[in-house]
Amino acid sequence: MQLGDVVNPDDLANGKPLDGVRILALEQMQALPWATQLLARLGADVVKVEAIGSGDQGRGSLPAITDPEGRRVGATFLRTNLGKRSICVDLKSDAGRRLVLDLVPRFDVVAENFRAGALGRLGLDYDAVAAVHPPTIYLSVSGFGHSGSPYGDLPAFAPIVEAMSGIYEMKRTGDDPPAVAPVGALGDIGTALSGVIGVLAALRQRDRTGRGTHVDVAMLDSMVAMTDIVTNFWSLGLRDGNLGPLIMHGFRAADGWFIVQVGREHQFARLVEVIGHPEWVDDARFADRQGWIDHLDGVLRPAIETWASTRTSLEASRELGAAGVAAGPCLRDEQVVADPHVAARHMLVEVPRTDGVEQPVLVPGNPVKMSGVAEGPETRIPWLGEHTDEVLRAELGLDDDALAALRREGVIG
Numbered sequence: 001m002q003l004g005d006v007v008n009p010d011d012l013a014n015g016k017p018l019d020g021v022r023i024l025a026l027e028q029m030q031a032l033p034w035a036t037q038l039l040a041r042l043g044a045d046v047v048k049v050e051a052i053g054s055g056d057q058g059r060g061s062l063p064a065i066t067d068p069e070g071r072r073v074g075a076t077f078l079r080t081n082l083g084k085r086s087i088c089v090d091l092k093s094d095a096g097r098r099l100v101l102d103l104v105p106r107f108d109v110v111a112e113n114f115r116a117g118a119l120g121r122l123g124l125d126y127d128a129v130a131a132v133h134p135p136t137i138y139l140s141v142s143g144f145g146h147s148g149s150p151y152g153d154l155p156a157f158a159p160i161v162e163a164m165s166g167i168y169e170m171k172r173t174g175d176d177p178p179a180v181a182p183v184g185a186l187g188d189i190g191t192a193l194s195g196v197i198g199v200l201a202a203l204r205q206r207d208r209t210g211r212g213t214h215v216d217v218a219m220l221d222s223m224v225a226m227t228d229i230v231t232n233f234w235s236l237g238l239r240d241g242n243l244g245p246l247i248m249h250g251f252r253a254a255d256g257w258f259i260v261q262v263g264r265e266h267q268f269a270r271l272v273e274v275i276g277h278p279e280w281v282d283d284a285r286f287a288d289r290q291g292w293i294d295h296l297d298g299v300l301r302p303a304i305e306t307w308a309s310t311r312t313s314l315e316a317s318r319e320l321g322a323a324g325v326a327a328g329p330c331l332r333d334e335q336v337v338a339d340p341h342v343a344a345r346h347m348l349v350e351v352p353r354t355d356g357v358e359q360p361v362l363v364p365g366n367p368v369k370m371s372g373v374a375e376g377p378e379t380r381i382p383w384l385g386e387h388t389d390e391v392l393r394a395e396l397g398l399d400d401d402a403l404a405a406l407r408r409e410g411v412i413g
Contacts, residue, residue: 001346001365007375014372016043021203024100024107025049025084026091026124028056030158030185031219032113032141033080035192039199040083041366041378047107047391048081048382049100052088052413055384056081066355067383078351079363081381087392088385088413095411097123099392105133106395109199113141116152126214136212137202141195145218156219158187165223166230170241191222245289247271247296250330251304251316257330258313260304260320268292270323275307337362345369349378385413 006012021044025036033048033056040046050056058081061074090096101124104110110129112119119125126138140146143156159181162168168178198215206212224231229243238244247262262268272280280286285295292300308316313329320327331339342348347367350360366375392398392412406412 001348001376001378002350003352003380004377005346006377007346009374011372011374014374016373017370018043021045021109022107023047023109023111023199024103026100026110026112026114026119028113029058030076030080030188031191032111032139032195033058033077034189035139035141035195035199036084036111037080037082038192038196038366038368042368044109046084047103047387048084048086049091050086050088050384052090052385052410055086055088059384065353065357065361068354069383071384073381075361078361078381082349082351082363083379084382085387085391086382086385087388089388090411090413091122091124093409093411095406095409099396099406099411100124101128101132102396103391104129104136107136108203109137109139111139111141111195111199115155116140116142116144116146130212130214134212135206135210137199137206137215138212139195139199139202139215139217141191141217141219143219145221146214146216149218149220151220158185158219161187161191161219161223162227164220165227167223167227170227170230172241186226187219187223190226191217191219194222194225245293247292247300249296249301251301251308253305253308253311253313253316253329255312256332258308258317259328259330261326262292263289265289267325271304271320271325274320274323274325275303277303346375351380388412 001007018039021039023036023039023044023046025032025046026049027033027036028050036044036046036048048056054060056077058076059071059073061076064072064074065078067073089099091100112124120127126140129136129138142152143154143161144151146152162181163178168180171182172178194217195215198217202213202215233239233243247260247268250257250259260271262271268286269278269281272278272286285291285299311319317327317329329335336342337348345365347365349363349365351363352360365378369375389403392403392406398406403412
């Protein structure tokens with residue numbers, strides 16, 4: 001899918017679910033920008049407030065491209081800011097804070113992901129915003145939330161809260177160090193989804209009551225919720241990474257690895273039948289589920305991998321799947337890019353580079369598919385401060401002289 005493409009264009013006339021919802025986002029890095037990008041894809045108008053000169057810290061991440069003015073635009077920014085507008089305001093100046101507060105009544109949602117307490121010190125926290133416009137929905141995303149946590153004053157990135165959720169230790173073996181960020185920025189994207197849900201719920205609540213609210217989303221809360229097996233299994237007596245008696249393992253095929261999950265007796269019967277050992281259903285070694293694990297490496301794995309040695313990982317997975325056994329190949333990065341499911345579901349957006357490199361940047365597409373709603377068009381990321389004048393003219397009625405004066409004073413960029 002390329003910028004500007006539209007899937008099911010006949011549905012464009014129906015609009016998007018969040019058409020008319022406006023979000024003022026004081027955001028940086030990944031958790032909140034991912035959330036507001038998804039809201040933008042669903043129709044919201046997102047205006048991003050960035051620091052003058054440097055912008056969102058995600059612009060400085062690596063790897064990176066360069067924008068038309070030769071400034072770095074990093075991968076973190078590239079994959080979380082499609083479909084937004086950018087304004088540059090100095091939030092540390094009184095005039096800059098006044099500009100933001102003047103903008104508040106023009107927006108439904110104010111969203112921020114500064115460290116808890118930082119915007120309070122700047123006079124831009126929920127209380128300050130609600131005093132200006134009580135119906136405002138104020139989304140805060142932080143490492144540890146705005147109330148109750150003993151860690152509230154600490155900085156956090158995704159790997160920090162992932163580690164504190166217990167999942168790293170649960171998966172660690174022996175004296176090996178923890179495997180950090182094994183699935184990318186789960187702590188960011190899981191938090192982003194919580195933020196999106198919170199905003200949608202708050203909009204519905206405001207429809208009912210007319211009142212705004214403070215949606216307080218902590219990254220660690222989101223990770224404790226997403227890694228629910230850590231605490232749930234502990235309470236049920238499974239400790240030290242024990243996931244219980246189920247087959248949830250990787251096996252080698254002719255071209256790589258595939259994963260199989262078997263947790264019920266009928267699934268085990270189908271598995272052993274496919275690999276050519278139906279007699280194992282009645283074998284005393286496999287009389288209960290613990291037997292599956294006790295004899296996994298000595299009996300089951302050699303048989304599964306012998307069977308799979310003449311098949312690709314996809315072929316093995318398809319054959320098992322056809323028999324009702326859940327299995328899937330472990331894809332390499334280039335295989336994901338070329339995967340027919342990814343293409344059929346429009347899950348990669350090609351973003352042309354502006355620095356002469358032919359290979360486009362690939363950004364994951366919209367995972368929310370809705371009947372009667374057109375998917376796309378996606379629009380490129382905003383250049384730093386690209387829409388400052390446009391937004392301040394349209395929302396606050398500032399003329400060229402007023403904008404020039406603010407720029408001379410260093411209030412806007």
